[in-house]
Amino acid sequence: MxxxxxxxxxxxxxxxxxxxxxxxxxxxxxxxxxxxxxxxxxxxxxxxxxxxxxxxxxxxxxxxxxxxxxxxxxxxxxxxxxxxxxxxxxxxxxxxxxSLGVNIFFELNKQLAKMMSSLEDYNISMEEIHHTKKLDAPSGTAITLAEGIIENSSKNNWELDEKTSEENIPIVAKRIPEIPGTHTVWYDSEVDSIEIKHTAHSRxxxxxxxxxxxxxxxxxxxxxxxxxxxxxx
CATH class of the missing domain: 3.40.50.720 (NAD(P)-binding Rossmann-like Domain)
Structure with missing residues (x-):
């Protein structure tokens, strides 16, 4: 080829x-x-x-x-x-x-969003970390994860860094040298937290x-x- x-x-x-x-x-x-x-x-x-x-x-x-x-x-x-x-x-x-692992992570994220959609006590947030040469923020992977949650919950949109509406998902984007890509989705309540995370070890x-x-x-x-x-x- x-x-x-x-x-x-x-x-x-x-x-x-x-x-x-x-x-x-x-x-x-x-x-x-x-x-x-x-x-x-x-x-x-x-x-x-x-x-x-x-x-x-x-x-x-x-x-x-x-x-x-x-x-x-x-x-x-x-x-x-x-x-x-x-x-x-x-x-x-x-x-x-x-990444194969990330595409499986996308599907897990959607399934978890469906399961959590009726549990109003949990707040959703996301974080993505990449190397300092990455030009866009949040990452495309983070946006795809957010869209997977939006499709399967009552959330309306995502926003970068600060949460201004209960209907939106806040995404924190960090840039640290030599980090290929780490993405985390949190569901936090007063009594416990649920976290799913994908960490790339290399490109x-x-x-x-x-x-x-x-x-x-x-x-x-x-x-x-x-x-x-x-x-x-």
């Missing part, structure tokens, strides 16, 4: 290692302003920056190159990318996190998931998620 890496930072380099170890070829390594011919690739993996992600994705879709994107901070244009993918009969996966899990998704999407058409890739139902 010939892979284009759209973004060649720390994640791009980790993806390269995994891809090569699985017998694939890296044919493009794109930094922000590079001009490339995306048709040289069988599939593209985008871990770029928010200002580049949408253009990277649409370039792939317009040239019928399946694209996997893990870049966060650009999702105001996500629906446009989905519409274009359907129009062009191309293939696209966006995930806020490609390897994210990179492996992205390569597995790229392998899976070859030959397919449509807009997919990691639930499709991992057959999580």
């Amino acid at each position: 010939k892979i284009a890496l759209l973004g060649y930072g720390r994640m791009g380099k980790e993806i390269e290692k995994i891809a090569l170890s699985r017998g694939h070829e890296i044919v493009i390594k794109k930094d922000v302003n590079d001009v490339i011919d995306i048709t040289l690739a069988d599939v593209a993996i985008d871990f770029s920056v928010p200002s580049s992600a949408y253009n990277n994705i649409t370039d792939c879709i317009n040239n019928n190159v399946p694209v996997i994107s893990g870049t966060t901070g650009w999702l105001d244009k996500y629906n446009d990318a989905v519409a274009l993918c359907k129009e062009k009969n191309s293939a696209f996966i966006y995930a806020s996190n490609f 390897k899990g994210f990179a492996l998931g992205a390569v597995v998704a790229a392998e899976w999407i070859i030959g397919k058409q449509g807009v997919f998620s990691m639930k499709d890739v991992l057959n999580i139902r």
